[in-house]
Amino acid sequence: MDAIEAILGRRSIRKYEDRAVEPEKIDTLVRAGMAAPSAGNQQSWRFIVVTDRAQLDRLAVATPYSGMLTHAPLAIVVCGDTTSAKYPEPYWVEDCSAAMQNILIAARALGLGACWLGYHPRQERKDEARRILGLPANLDTLGVASIGYPAEEKLPSDRDVEDYVRFDRWE
Amino acid sequence: MDAIEAILGRRSIRKYEDRAVEPEKIDTLVRAGMAAPSAGNQQSWRFIVVTDRAQLDRLAVATPYSGMLTHAPLAIVVCGDTTSAKYPEPYWVEDCSAAMQNILIAARALGLGACWLGYHPRQERKDEARRILGLPANLDTLGVASIGYPAEEKLPSDRDVEDYVRFDRWE
Numbered sequence: 123m124d125a126i127e128a129i130l131g132r133r134s135i136r137k138y139e140d141r142a143v144e145p146e147k148i149d150t151l152v153r154a155g156m157a158a159p160s161a162g163n164q165q166s167w168r169f170i171v172v173t174d175r176a177q178l179d180r181l182a183v184a185t186p187y188s189g190m191l192t193h194a195p196l197a198i199v200v201c202g203d204t205t206s207a208k209y210p211e212p213y214w215v216e217d218c219s220a221a222m223q224n225i226l227i228a229a230r231a232l233g234l235g236a237c238w239l240g241y242h243p244r245q246e247r248k249d250e251a252r253r254i255l256g257l258p259a260n261l262d263t264l265g266v267a268s269i270g271y272p273a274e275e276k277l278p279s280d281r282d283v284e285d286y287v288r289f290d291r292w293e
Numbered sequence: 294m295d296a297i298e299a300i301l302g303r304r305s306i307r308k309y310e311d312r313a314v315e316p317e318k319i320d321t322l323v324r325a326g327m328a329a330p331s332a333g334n335q336q337s338w339r340f341i342v343v344t345d346r347a348q349l350d351r352l353a354v355a356t357p358y359s360g361m362l363t364h365a366p367l368a369i370v371v372c373g374d375t376t377s378a379k380y381p382e383p384y385w386v387e388d389c390s391a392a393m394q395n396i397l398i399a400a401r402a403l404g405l406g407a408c409w410l411g412y413h414p415r416q417e418r419k420d421e422a423r424r425i426l427g428l429p430a431n432l433d434t435l436g437v438a439s440i441g442y443p444a445e446e447k448l449p450s451d452r453d454v455e456d457y458v459r460f461d462r463w464e
Contacts, residue, residue, distance in 0.1 A: 125402035128296035129325045129395050152458050154300045157450060158394065159409050167457065174461040201463075211414045216435070219390030220397075220409075223329065224300050227398065231296035238391075240332050243382045256462045264387070279328060286338065287323050290345040291427045292372075 128231040131278045135235025136190040138270025142173070143196045147232050151198060151269070154228035158221035161213035166206045167221040170199040170255055177254065181266060184250035188239050188266070196269040198225055199251065205260040215242060218264035225267050235272030241265045294402040302449045303398055306406025307361040309441025313344070314367045318403050322369060322440070325399035329392035332384035337377045338392040341370040341426055348425065352437060355421035359410050359437070367440040369396055370422065376431040386413060389435035396438050406443030412436045 152169050160166055172178055173196055181199075182191035191197055200222045202214030222238055229236035241247040241263045251263040323340050331337055343349055344367055352370075353362035362368055371393045373385030393409055400407035412418040412434045422434040 123296050125294050125296040125299035126321060126325070126399060129399055129402075130328045132328060132330075134330055149454065150297060152454060154297070156452050156454070156457050157301045157303060159303075159305060159397065161411050165452075165457075168463075169458045170463055171458060171460050177461050213411065213414075215386055216390045216411065216413070219387045220394040223391040223394040224398070226330065226391075227395070228297060228300055231300075238330050240384065240387065242387070243384075256464045258464060261463060281327050281336075283320065283323060283327070286327050286336075287340045287342060289342050290348050292339075292341055292432060293427045293429060 123231040128227050132227055132230045133276040133279070134237040135272045135274060136237050137273040138194050138235065139273050141195065141271045143234060143269060147234065148196065150232060151225050151228050154224040155200065155221040158217065158224050160217035162208040164206050164208045164217065166202045166214040166217045168201045168203050168261060170201065172197040172199060180254045184254060185239065185241065185247045190237065190268050194268045194270045198267045198269065199255060200264045200267065201257065201261040202264060203260055204262055214262065215264065222265060222267060229269050233271070234269055236267050236269045239266040239268055299398050299402040303401045304447040304450070305408040306443045306445060307408050308444040309365050309406065310444050312366065312442045314405065314440060318405065319367065321403060322396050322399050325395040326371065326392040329388065329395050331388035333379040335377050335379045335384070335388065337373045337385040337388045339372045339374050339432060341372065343368040343370060351425045355425055356410065356412065356418045361408065361439050365439045365441045369438045369440065370426060371435045371438065372428065372432040373435060374431055375433055385433065386435065393436060393438060400440050404442065405440055407438050407440045410437040410439060
C-alpha cells in the first residue's frame with residue numbers, strides 16, 4: 123500500500139476477524155517499530171508480541187477500553203528500557219510513541235487493523251502490565267497495540283487544515 | 294512509495310539540497326500529522342509551518358543540534374494544545390510524537406528527508422520556541438521536524454529482532 127494512503131487512511135480499528143496474523147506479518151510489524159527514531163539514537167523501545175490467548179485475555183481486563191483484546195489475535199506491547207537512556211529526561215515516551223505509530227501504519231499497510239491502548243502515564247495500568255508480562259524494573263510501559271484482520275471499515279478522518287496549522291508564527 | 298519501505302527505510306536526514314519544498318507537499322505533510330491518533334480523540338496536535346528564512350535561522354540557533362535549519366527550506370513545529378486535553382495526564386506528548394512520526398514517514402514517501410529535533414521535556418528549549426514562534430500559554434512544544442530534499446543517503450538501520458522483542462512475557 124502507498125505510504126501516504128496508509129498514513130491518511132489509518133483509523134483505530136477495534137473489531138477483528140477470527141483469524142490469526144501470519145508470523146511474517148508479525149515480524150514486519152516489530153521491524154517497523156524498531157525502525158523508529160529515538161532521542162540520541164538510544165533505541166529505548168522494546169516489544170512484547172502477545173498471541174497467547176490467556177495472556178490476551180488478561181490484558182483485556184487489566185485496563186479500561188481494552189475489551190477488544192478478547193477477540194484480537196495479536197497484541198504488541200510497547201515498552202521503554204529506561205536503563206538505555208542517554209539523558210535524564212524521559213525521552214523514552216517519545217521514542218516509544220514513534221515506534222507505536224510505525225506499528226499502526228505498518229498494520230494498515232499489511233491489510234490489518236490496529237488500535238493504540240494507552241497505558242503511560244497512568245501508574246495503575248503500568249502496574250498491571252508489569253504483573254501480567256513479567257516486566258523487570260527497567261522496563262516501563264507506553265501502551266499496547268491491539269491488532270487483527272479488520273471486521274469494521276472506517277473512512278479517513280475529515281479535518282480542516284485551518285483548525286490545526288499556522289504559518290511562520292502562531293500569533 | 295510503499296508504506297513498509299517508507300517506514301523501514303526512514304533515517305534522520307540532516308543535509309538538504311538548496312531547493313524549496315512544493316506547497317502541495319507541505320499540505321500533505323501537515324495532513325499526515327493531522328491523521329495521527331490521539332488519546333480520547335482529543336486531537337491536541339498543532340503545527341507551525343516555517344519557510345521564512347529569518348524564522349528558520351532563529352530556530353537553527355535556538356537549541357543544540359539544530360544547525361541544519363540554516364540550510365533547510367522547511368521546518369514543521371509540532372505543538373500540543375494543552376487546553377484540548379480530555380484527561381489530567383499529559384497525553385499530548387504521545388499524540389504529538391505520533392503526529393511527528395507521521396510527518397517523518399510522509400516526508401520520506403514524498404522524496405524528502407527529515408530529522409526530529411527534540412524540544413520536550415527541556416524547558417529552556419520550549420521557552421525559545423515560545424519566544425520565536427509567538428506561542429500562547431496553551432501551546433507546549435514537542436519538537437521540530439527539519440525537512441528538505443535530501444543531500445545525503447543512508448541505508449536502512451540493521452537491527453536484530455532478538456535484541457528488542459520477546460514473546461507473550463518478558464521474563
